[in-house]
Amino acid sequence: MRIKNIHLGNLWISVTSVILGLLVGAIIMLLSGFNPIENYISLFTGAVGSPNAIGEVLREATPLILTGLGFAVANSAGFFNIGLAGQALAGWLASVSFALAFPHAPGFLLLPGAILAGAIAGALWSGIAGFLRAYFGASEVITTIMLNYVALYATNAIVKGMLAKGDGDYSPTIPVQARLRTPFLEHLTQNSTFHWGILISLAAVIVVWWLMKKTTLGFEIRAVGMNEDASRYAGMSTKRTIISAMLISGCLAGLGGAMEGLGNFQNIIVNTALPSIGFDGMSVSLLATGSPVGIVLAAILFGLLKIGGLNISIASTTPPEIVDIVIAAVIFFVGANYIIRYLGIKLHRPSKPQPPVAANTAPQAAVDTRAEQAAEEGEDNQ
Amino acid sequence: MSQSDIAIEVRGLTKRFGDFVANDHISMQIRSGEVHGLLGENGAGKTTMMNMLSGILQPTSGEILVHGQPVHLASAKDATRLGIGMVHQHFMLVENFTVLENIMLGVEETKGLGVLNRRAARDKVMALSKQYGLAVDPDAKVGDISVGMQQRAEILKVLYRNADILIFDEPTAVLTPQEIKELLAIFQRLAQEGKAVILISHKLNELQAVAKVTTIIRRGKVIDTVDTKATSTEKLAELMVGRHVTFQRDRVPMPAGPEILKISHLQVVDNQKVTRVHDFDLTIHGGEIVGLAGIDGNGQSELVRAITGLMPTAGGQVTIAGQDRTGATPRQITRSGVGHIPEDRQRYGLILPMSLVDNMSLQVYTVAPYSHHGVLNQKAMVTTTEQLLDQYDVRHSSIMEPAGALSGGNQQKLIIARELSREPQLLIAVNPTRGLDVGAIEFIHSQLLAARAAGHAILLISYELDEIRQLSDRVAVIHQGTIVGQAKTSDLSESEIGLLMAGETVPGKEEMLHAD
Numbered sequence: 001m002r003i004k005n006i007h008l009g010n011l012w013i014s015v016t017s018v019i020l021g022l023l024v025g026a027i028i029m030l031l032s033g034f035n036p037i038e039n040y041i042s043l044f045t046g047a048v049g050s051p052n053a054i055g056e057v058l059r060e061a062t063p064l065i066l067t068g069l070g071f072a073v074a075n076s077a078g079f080f081n082i083g084l085a086g087q088a089l090a091g092w093l094a095s096v097s098f099a100l101a102f103p104h105a106p107g108f109l110l111l112p113g114a115i116l117a118g119a120i121a122g123a124l125w126s127g128i129a130g131f132l133r134a135y136f137g138a139s140e141v142i143t144t145i146m147l148n149y150v151a152l153y154a155t156n157a158i159v160k161g162m163l164a165k166g167d168g169d170y171s172p173t174i175p176v177q178a179r180l181r182t183p184f185l186e187h188l189t190q191n192s193t194f195h196w197g198i199l200i201s202l203a204a205v206i207v208v209w210w211l212m213k214k215t216t217l218g219f220e221i222r223a224v225g226m227n228e229d230a231s232r233y234a235g236m237s238t239k240r241t242i243i244s245a246m247l248i249s250g251c252l253a254g255l256g257g258a259m260e261g262l263g264n265f266q267n268i269i270v271n272t273a274l275p276s277i278g279f280d281g282m283s284v285s286l287l288a289t290g291s292p293v294g295i296v297l298a299a300i301l302f303g304l305l306k307i308g309g310l311n312i313s314i315a316s317t318t319p320p321e322i323v324d325i326v327i328a329a330v331i332f333f334v335g336a337n338y339i340i341r342y343l344g345i346k347l348h349r350p351s352k353p354q355p356p357v358a359a360n361t362a363p364q365a366a367v368d369t370r371a372e373q374a375a376e377e378g379e380d381n382q
Numbered sequence: 383m384s385q386s387d388i389a390i391e392v393r394g395l396t397k398r399f400g401d402f403v404a405n406d407h408i409s410m411q412i413r414s415g416e417v418h419g420l421l422g423e424n425g426a427g428k429t430t431m432m433n434m435l436s437g438i439l440q441p442t443s444g445e446i447l448v449h450g451q452p453v454h455l456a457s458a459k460d461a462t463r464l465g466i467g468m469v470h471q472h473f474m475l476v477e478n479f480t481v482l483e484n485i486m487l488g489v490e491e492t493k494g495l496g497v498l499n500r501r502a503a504r505d506k507v508m509a510l511s512k513q514y515g516l517a518v519d520p521d522a523k524v525g526d527i528s529v530g531m532q533q534r535a536e537i538l539k540v541l542y543r544n545a546d547i548l549i550f551d552e553p554t555a556v557l558t559p560q561e562i563k564e565l566l567a568i569f570q571r572l573a574q575e576g577k578a579v580i581l582i583s584h585k586l587n588e589l590q591a592v593a594k595v596t597t598i599i600r601r602g603k604v605i606d607t608v609d610t611k612a613t614s615t616e617k618l619a620e621l622m623v624g625r626h627v628t629f630q631r632d633r634v635p636m637p638a639g640p641e642i643l644k645i646s647h648l649q650v651v652d653n654q655k656v657t658r659v660h661d662f663d664l665t666i667h668g669g670e671i672v673g674l675a676g677i678d679g680n681g682q683s684e685l686v687r688a689i690t691g692l693m694p695t696a697g698g699q700v701t702i703a704g705q706d707r708t709g710a711t712p713r714q715i716t717r718s719g720v721g722h723i724p725e726d727r728q729r730y731g732l733i734l735p736m737s738l739v740d741n742m743s744l745q746v747y748t749v750a751p752y753s754h755h756g757v758l759n760q761k762a763m764v765t766t767t768e769q770l771l772d773q774y775d776v777r778h779s780s781i782m783e784p785a786g787a788l789s790g791g792n793q794q795k796l797i798i799a800r801e802l803s804r805e806p807q808l809l810i811a812v813n814p815t816r817g818l819d820v821g822a823i824e825f826i827h828s829q830l831l832a833a834r835a836a837g838h839a840i841l842l843i844s845y846e847l848d849e850i851r852q853l854s855d856r857v858a859v860i861h862q863g864t865i866v867g868q869a870k871t872s873d874l875s876e877s878e879i880g881l882l883m884a885g886e887t888v889p890g891k892e893e894m895l896h897a898d
Contacts, residue, residue: 214758215753215756215758216747216748216753216756216757216758217756219740219747219758222740223733223736223740223744226734226735227729227732227733227734229729229730230729230731230733230744231733232692233690233692233712233722233730233731234712234744234745235712235713235716235745235748236713
């Protein structure tokens, strides 16, 4: 559980990272002979200038919220889930396959069934890595990277060999009653691809927040992630906790994939690369520093940049890759938050020699956290 | 004494962190050729002050004079140049380098073209080693040598840089009693050779052994500077904590209670297949404190981890209140009424980034009223935490602050509150007062004695012989993984326990020691 001013500290870092990222993008545009102000204006209007644009931004954010949450849950347990992309792909495949398998089932059964199939497939895929880590100590970084490739090529083989008609490389479109896109939403957003999945994502935010903060399982996941030895001392099963966290993480990533399958694309295609929602989900989670509300905001920001970025190359000759550079720069500054903290400390030097973390604690605690911390650590770590 | 004897002097030294004053107009003089003690509780501001003298922190106001000259110490480099050297509590040594390489590190002499002049460095190190009685093997890798020798290497490192003012920050916290004795002799030697030695400590007996004068700091202010030898231990303690401190522990006689812990023929093998504990037998009754004395590394950690389910047993039996608990899980053991104050409070006892509420609930979060069907009851957790923090006087600013923000003493109090509040039939306390000041020690000892008086059985494992002798009804001595003797505390002298700890026999008492 974090105290409030730590959250503020993290928010400050995220906002600074975004601003610095935009600045770096501007510098690159200037150096390449493009007008950054003009481009950022067209990015902005492209992202929020019409109901259609807003619909697209929210559709873009929908799966990112889910993969971002997935990364955050695993990360709380000290588990670096690089396999979100593969888990999302497994969820995508499973949800579309389920919907295609029962073309005549009523929507109130088919849609939840397809969503559930996606979640379960994602969980099973990540569960493999969780099991290997818990029982054999296999590094999840390596196993999830490998499982990503297995997911990519296995999915392609299934799509081509089993789902596609004839020599095609895409599956048929799913039945109407299994689609998350509806005429109502299309009408509301001038024929955007906006779909009901956003409600699932927002519900997942609330469920994950509740799970992590209010349940014994969430307590155990956080405890194991922060100190495995003390968790064992307190009688927690670290194996069970690691596997649980990984299952939840994969379940969320699988849901993210189902959003692509049932909402955005409404079928599954042979992919040449892993779906970008996996790695973008990691970035969203890092930018949000793991906070559920932050993940929603960060996912929307990513949606804004991606959808608005399309407008840059429409309105000018600036290549669309510039937007990817801006996103990359934002992520770079999130990762390099030490630089931002350091700059912040330098700027505040005269009055506040420490990061804002302990700024409003009482004097007695200030003694403990600052003046003698070195001494305490020395005595205690022996 | 003339003015020139003063090696370092501070005048009105003040350090603020925001609104908080860590050092408030501190003035003191440290003379060459003597050991100057700096005494204060955890959090009194000793380390802040020494960090200013060694250039790590810069004072908000006040001045520092070295050999009578006002100086500005902008960095540790400035301090080194002026002959000020600090021996940190955490050794700053590279494990894979030899002692000699570590000493040379950063001030390497070369023969040109970057070729190290090892011979010159070695000669200088050996000369210093001889002059000050600092025995080291210059070619041994630091990772392979004892903690005591690592510390001597640290001291040589400082001397090699021509320091004549040496600051030691709690240097004995990591040492065995024998190494402490050697270190105190080294301090006297350094002083005889004309060095100024500043010894930061809250261990009164060490200061009394070597410090000529002692300055007492409380809450950032100098309380007094006294002639150490002429001041009693009680007086020093009182100056340090600001109230009267008793060293007498009142152990009321207790009738023998039921057998709570029975360990028979216990064997523990670690994952390197090394036998750590073997043929270990021990019985503890309710209302009894049994002190397990031994030199660090003789199987104490493995014994505790085996009893508490954190490590598998290779043979033998552990019975708690009549129930066989051999090989049970940590949670089963906790539920059967065992409290455990672990050896390493930051690694096992607490989850430092988690809040005080979470840490206080660590052993009980799965049971009502703290959770129902897997959903936490935050209100119950908060109520209990507030009550226990209050009852055990854990100084904190908010129950939501991370446990890592507490001082060491308060962290330990939190663990003790958590473990004792469950009213365990058996309490296993490992070094419960390590690194704490006398005020906190007095409190923790009184809590242990209260648990004893309430009929609980206590296994006290400590590297502090004084602590064991003050608290225990019986003393058992562990050597190389097995008990080499046990007796009533009053039947064994300190030196007899010391002999047993070293694996020797005690003439004339063999039969008594193995009677149990």
